[in-house]
Amino acid sequence: MARDTRRTVISEFGLLLLARQLFRDRGYAGQSLPQRNGPLSTKRARNLLAEVTFTPFPYYPDLGARSGQLLRDAEFSGPIFIVEDGDAEAVLFDADPFCYLSHASALAWHGLSAPEPDLFVSTADRSLWARGARETVAELLDDDLDEWGEAGSLFRMTPPRPFPVLRGRNLHRHERSDPVPPGDFGADVDRVSPVGVTFRDSIAAPGRCGGAAKVVDVWRKHALQHLESIIAEIDLSVEKIVRVRAGYLLEEVLGVQDPRIARWVNDAQRGSSRKLEPAAPYAGRFSKRWMLSINIDDPTLPAVTA
Structure with a gap:
């Protein structure tokens, strides 16, 4: 299910949404969920998450992922999992719903300057990101908010923390109190500060x-x-x-x-x-x-x- 989304990376919260879809629809892609599976519980969701993901453990280098598991992305400090290959922009956009191109990268995108080898992005600061996450969680979980909301810490929607080099590009990430609202973006390819904001x-x-x-x-x-x-x-x-x-x-x-x-x-x-x-x-x-x-x-x- 994760790979069918065509995302490059996915968070634990994103995997929870897929698990909820699977149990709600009682199957996926023509395959039915066995009858012995009851409603999705928190414990079952945690077990599914553990089964489908793999985090390398440095003290046991010979312990490898099983076939089909999603590998934790080593270029993030938090739990982000690789779904398929992608460049730095695609990975950031999939990891952070409030992230967009800004500064030098936005100048280049608008055709105002030559492209830069480094990647410049902006996102909401800690408090605004948390507010946006709460609104997103409430919208996506709807009636299940009490069970699956922020109380379930394993599935909490949290800001991704990429390292300074992402997919081979130097990354300059700016957290700001005046970000461009996500609603101002069009398709994912338009996640860039508007031209007036860029100036x-x-x-x-x-x-x-x-x-x-x-x-x-x-x-x-x-x-x-x-x-x-x-x-x-x-x-x-x-x-x-x-x-x-x-x-x-x-x-x-x-x-x-x-x-x-x-x-x-x-x-x-x-x-x-x-x-x-x-x-x-x-x-x-x-x-x-x-x-x-x-x-x-x-x-x-x-x-x-x-």
């Missing part, structure tokens, strides 16, 4: 997008084609420095005049942390209007010198 993230965290110099290049080449989406997302940002950087790039670099952008200047303030590139030292070249240090090596960027 916003690029100036909120340039280090996850190749640095501020690369981000400036992306904005110069592509921002005007996505102006309305960008302005809408920047307006929603809780970070004042995001509006300041965006205001500088749109007004002074790209020459955009818009009353919505003009209002962002209210967020400008003096301070050594007000930099275009947060990872670089403060520089004497700055935007007087936006009170922003232009601290990247690009003399074509408009600025004055103290």
Whole structure:
């Protein structure tokens, strides 16, 4: 049943759902469940899980999996089981329902920059992930929630914890309190931050997008084609420095005049942390209007010198 889902990996909770389906339908793929099997109990579900999965035990290397068992995925710190081969993106999407491409990977997906060898993803932070999991469990378990919900710790829906290298790719996983809601995604291939959010993230965290110099290049080449989406997302940002950087790039670099952008200047303030590139030292070249240090090596960027 797990392999018929065409998933690359599956969690213990996912296996529980398959077991419930099997006992509810009293069979699968033309094979009936023997009559001696009564309703699915917690004990029976635990035994089925143990029978169908295998976790290698380091002290007994000669102890191997039986034919057909699902092997625990060694590239996760928690119990995730391999169903079939898949690349890093497919594995993450199957393991984490709230995960999506972001930052440098989203820039590449939208055609705004060249593809990166590393994989950049975002997901809900601990509290939001737990809330989303509770809602998902309640929806999927429905009438059986009391028996099979979070009280059954073996089947609890928990955040997957991938290691820094997944399927041969360096993974940069960002837990955030403002993730893109899963309902905003289309098919699995569209699990990527929308273009306006991607532009916003690029100036909120340039280090996850190749640095501020690369981000400036992306904005110069592509921002005007996505102006309305960008302005809408920047307006929603809780970070004042995001509006300041965006205001500088749109007004002074790209020459955009818009009353919505003009209002962002209210967020400008003096301070050594007000930099275009947060990872670089403060520089004497700055935007007087936006009170922003232009601290990247690009003399074509408009600025004055103290």
